[in-house]
Amino acid sequence: MAVIDIKNVTKKFGDNTVLNNITLELNDEISAILGPSGSGKSTMLRCINGLEPIQQGDILVDGVSVKTRSNLRRIRKTCGMVFQQFNLFPNLDVIQNVTLSPIKILGQKRASAEKHAHSLLEKVGLLEKARHYPAQLSGGQQQRVAIARALAMNPKILLLDEVTSALDPEMTADVLKILESLAGEGTTMIMVTHEISFARRVSKRILFIDQGSIAADMPTDAFFSVDDQRIQKFLQHVG
Amino acid sequence: MSSLYFGDVFKNADVLLRGLGITFLISVGSLVLGLIIALPVAFMRNSRSGLLRFPSSLYVEFFRNTPLLAQLFFFFYGLPELGINTNAIVVAIIAIGLNTGAYNSEVIRAGLLSVDKGLIDASYALGMSPLQSTVYVVLPNAFRVAFKPLSSTFINMVLGTSTAASVTANELMNSAVVLAGNVFRPFEIYSTIFVGYCLLTFTLSFIAKFADYHLISKHGKMKNALKSSVGVSG
Numbered sequence: 001m002a003v004i005d006i007k008n009v010t011k012k013f014g015d016n017t018v019l020n021n022i023t024l025e026l027n028d029e030i031s032a033i034l035g036p037s038g039s040g041k042s043t044m045l046r047c048i049n050g051l052e053p054i055q056q057g058d059i060l061v062d063g064v065s066v067k068t069r070s071n072l073r074r075i076r077k078t079c080g081m082v083f084q085q086f087n088l089f090p091n092l093d094v095i096q097n098v099t100l101s102p103i104k105i106l107g108q109k110r111a112s113a114e115k116h117a118h119s120l121l122e123k124v125g126l127l128e129k130a131r132h133y134p135a136q137l138s139g140g141q142q143q144r145v146a147i148a149r150a151l152a153m154n155p156k157i158l159l160l161d162e163v164t165s166a167l168d169p170e171m172t173a174d175v176l177k178i179l180e181s182l183a184g185e186g187t188t189m190i191m192v193t194h195e196i197s198f199a200r201r202v203s204k205r206i207l208f209i210d211q212g213s214i215a216a217d218m219p220t221d222a223f224f225s226v227d228d229q230r231i232q233k234f235l236q237h238v239g
Numbered sequence: 240m241s242s243l244y245f246g247d248v249f250k251n252a253d254v255l256l257r258g259l260g261i262t263f264l265i266s267v268g269s270l271v272l273g274l275i276i277a278l279p280v281a282f283m284r285n286s287r288s289g290l291l292r293f294p295s296s297l298y299v300e301f302f303r304n305t306p307l308l309a310q311l312f313f314f315f316y317g318l319p320e321l322g323i324n325t326n327a328i329v330v331a332i333i334a335i336g337l338n339t340g341a342y343n344s345e346v347i348r349a350g351l352l353s354v355d356k357g358l359i360d361a362s363y364a365l366g367m368s369p370l371q372s373t374v375y376v377v378l379p380n381a382f383r384v385a386f387k388p389l390s391s392t393f394i395n396m397v398l399g400t401s402t403a404a405s406v407t408a409n410e411l412m413n414s415a416v417v418l419a420g421n422v423f424r425p426f427e428i429y430s431t432i433f434v435g436y437c438l439l440t441f442t443l444s445f446i447a448k449f450a451d452y453h454l455i456s457k458h459g460k461m462k463n464a465l466k467s468s469v470g471v472s473g
């Protein structure tokens with residue numbers, strides 16, 4: 001069974017059809033979603049974890065449908081998400097950001113949640129910032145905390161929405177390094193990205209979205225050698 | 240032209256101090272009532288349901304668009320007519336609390352609206368229910384933004400408690416009026432109560448600044464500082 005099964009999904013904002021009858025299976029691997037800005041990449045991720053409702057079709061995450069509202073919390077525990085704008089809770093320090101959900105939602109004991117958080121912060125290289133607040137961190141550091149926060153829920157899948165787009169090149173490199181090591185550990189990731197060379201290096205499969213439709217879906221190597229006008233144009237544009 | 244003489248003020252210091260104490264009591268009572276009312280009203284005003292929005296808007300608009308003094312008279316003379324016997328201090332707390340609650344609810348509402356949508360997305364993406372998201376994410380961040388304007392509404396309200404003098408609550412202003420009638424030293428008496436009010440408000444704004452620094456500002460600048468467009472009671 002596919003980890004994420006997207007069946008004939010149409011998503012509209014008012015009259016604006018943003019995802020147009022998409023059918024797609026995502027498995028235990030790393031997939032990159034590419035496509036021009038406004039093509040519906042973020043919306044697709046947000047539909048997968050039910051942040052946006054869909055109008056037609058169905059999405060099953062680990063066999064559970066996003067169409068039943070009461071399933072959403074379960075689906076969101078399966079899918080961790082990291083956002084372009086980090087979205088750390090500014091009222092909480094780093095360790096509290098990472099442990100809030102494990103304690104309140106998974107019912108973990110504070111001590112064990114903090115122990116887990118420490119190991120995750122070590123992994124993202126920010127153990128010494130555990131008692132800092134988000135506003136005291138650089139963008140790259142905040143994004144690494146956001147990754148640790150998502151991982152703290154032990155998700156099966158990580159949804160990454162342009163997680164380096166708000167960062168300058170140096171910080172981007174730090175964040176990509178962490179994602180690459182997660183990839184090496186076998187974490188399932190679905191990432192929307194404009195970092196083409198990173199996507200090429202790390203992902204097994206490329207989905208190219210254009211105007212709300214899957215314009216290409218192929219193994220990474222094939223994607224970069226395919227003879228397709230739209231894809232060539234896109235690659236020239238971002239690369 | 241007689242010269243200044245504070246002897247009578249000192250002799251009656253106990254009356255004025257007692258007045259100051261009652262001013263403080265009315266202030267704290269109104270503060271608590273005002274906050275208890277403001278939170279649900281703020282949520283109601285932000286609600287999509289007209290059934291919740293209408294009564295809350297009616298309340299807020301009424302108390303913000305009529306004079307505090309008239310509201311005080313309304314409760315002081317109106318309640319007994321309905322068979323509710325009250326004492327002046329309680330009436331003052333009710334009227335001033337309702338009045339300040341209307342202003343506070345607008346401040347809190349603006350605070351709630353200022354919470355970054357991305358934070359709410361993040362809380363849901365982490366598996367929180369709407370209630371958990373509200374309790375752990377929305378409210379604390381709304382409060383961070385609302386704290387400063389709330390403390391200035393509060394200080395304004397403390398000064399507004401002087402209107403309770405007109406319904407016989409023997410707070411600081413009322414004590415001064417009574418005292419000035421007994422010993423004819425209005426200049427000395429009123430200048431003394433200015434000092435009393437200043438002591439109270441300076442202390443409160445010091446506490447507010449201290450709390451703001453240690454609970455909020457120390458942790459770094461906020462992304463969405465609340466615009467000062469929110470009204471303040473007077």
Ligand SMILES: Nc1ncnc2c1ncn2[C@@H]1O[C@H](COP(=O)(O)OP(=O)(O)O)[C@@H](O)[C@H]1O
Binds near residue numbers: 037042044
């Ligand atoms: N909350 C929303 N309300 C209305 N329209 C939206 C909303 N979010 C996205 N859209 C529209 O959906 C389209 C796709 O947006 P998005 O998924 O963010 O694109 P991408 O992530 O590929 O840049 C855009 O036309 C955008 O304007």
Ligand SMILES: [Mg+2]
Binds near residue numbers: 042043162
């Ligand atoms: Mg996007």
